[in-house]
Amino acid sequence: MFKVVEKFISINGEGRLSGQLAVFIRFAGCNLDCSFCDTRWANEKDVDYELMTKEDIYKYIKFTKVKNITLTGGEPLLQERIMELLEYLSKDEYLLVEIETNGSIDLKKFSRIEKNRPKFTMDYKLMSSNMEDKMVIDNFKYLNKNDTVKFVVGTIDDLNKAKYLIDKYELTNKTNVYLSPVFGEIDMNEIVEFMKNNKMNEVTLQIQLHKVIWHPDKKGV
Numbered sequence: 001m002f003k004v005v006e007k008f009i010s011i012n013g014e015g016r017l018s019g020q021l022a023v024f025i026r027f028a029g030c031n032l033d034c035s036f037c038d039t040r041w042a043n044e045k046d047v048d049y050e051l052m053t054k055e056d057i058y059k060y061i062k063f064t065k066v067k068n069i070t071l072t073g074g075e076p077l078l079q080e081r082i083m084e085l086l087e088y089l090s091k092d093e094y095l096l097v098e099i100e101t102n103g104s105i106d107l108k109k110f111s112r113i114e115k116n117r118p119k120f121t122m123d124y125k126l127m128s129s130n131m132e133d134k135m136v137i138d139n140f141k142y143l144n145k146n147d148t149v150k151f152v153v154g155t156i157d158d159l160n161k162a163k164y165l166i167d168k169y170e171l172t173n174k175t176n177v178y179l180s181p182v183f184g185e186i187d188m189n190e191i192v193e194f195m196k197n198n199k200m201n202e203v204t205l206q207i208q209l210h211k212v213i214w215h216p217d218k219k220g221v
């Protein structure tokens, strides 16, 4: 059984599928406590959730008739039998499943799903998150062109570290690389100037589209 705090259809506001319809399954609980977390409510010990089986989740997804699925949270890979869910969903070739994961969970076993492997959007938490020491650097090697590394940046120091990691691990040759501002905390022009000054080709700047369409704190979107 999986602890689902919310499930909804929306426009994906992040990453490569931003702007497209997606079904969101948000799981309860997280092992990190990022300074900027915009979904802290999902990680509270007493958060309300519905218990769903993998079949319940699949039935809900098919009922929506939406192709893109984002498994998120909280930290989705902490769910005890998440591997069973991923393998179950991967059998449906029509679905495009992506996982928003926080960089602290070893991705090795998940990257081994053969057919129609879910796509990782792996956050690398930088200094301003206060969670950088939890990052599993080895994860970079399990990411491919279907996946994304996302750097949520709140300061110039974060930007400098992101650039250092992008260069050191040649991330733009391996996977998609996104910079995302800590919403409302950093002047996006500063990020653009940094990208221009550092000739950051093949890096994508995103803004969380759902926070532009709706109030930034609105749930279920």
Ligand SMILES: C[S@@+](CC[C@H](N)C(=O)[O-])C[C@H]1O[C@@H](n2cnc3c(N)ncnc32)[C@H](O)[C@@H]1O
Pocket: 030, 036, 037, 038, 039, 072, 073, 074, 075, 076, 100, 101, 102, 103, 122, 123, 150, 152, 180, 181, 182, 183, 208
């Ligand atoms: C709430 S997290 C859930 C998935 C997973 N725990 C993670 O951190 O990737 C989903 C995404 O929202 C991003 N996020 C959370 N709070 C944010 C904020 N205040 N500004 C920008 N992005 C934020 C995270 O970095 C992550 O990419």
Ligand SMILES: Nc1nc2[nH]cc(C(=O)O)c2c(=O)[nH]1
Pocket: 010, 011, 012, 013, 014, 039, 070, 072, 073, 100, 210, 221
């Ligand atoms: N619209 C919308 N798009 C999203 N993409 C990733 C999200 C997340 O919280 O993981 C998210 C979210 O919370 N809402």
Ligand code: SF4
Pocket: 030, 031, 032, 033, 034, 036, 037, 038, 039, 040, 043, 073, 074, 075, 102
């Ligand atoms: S890892 Fe994700 S859900 Fe957990 S605290 Fe950080 S942003 Fe929030």
Ligand SMILES: [Mg+2]
Pocket: 038, 039
């Ligand atoms: Mg969100």
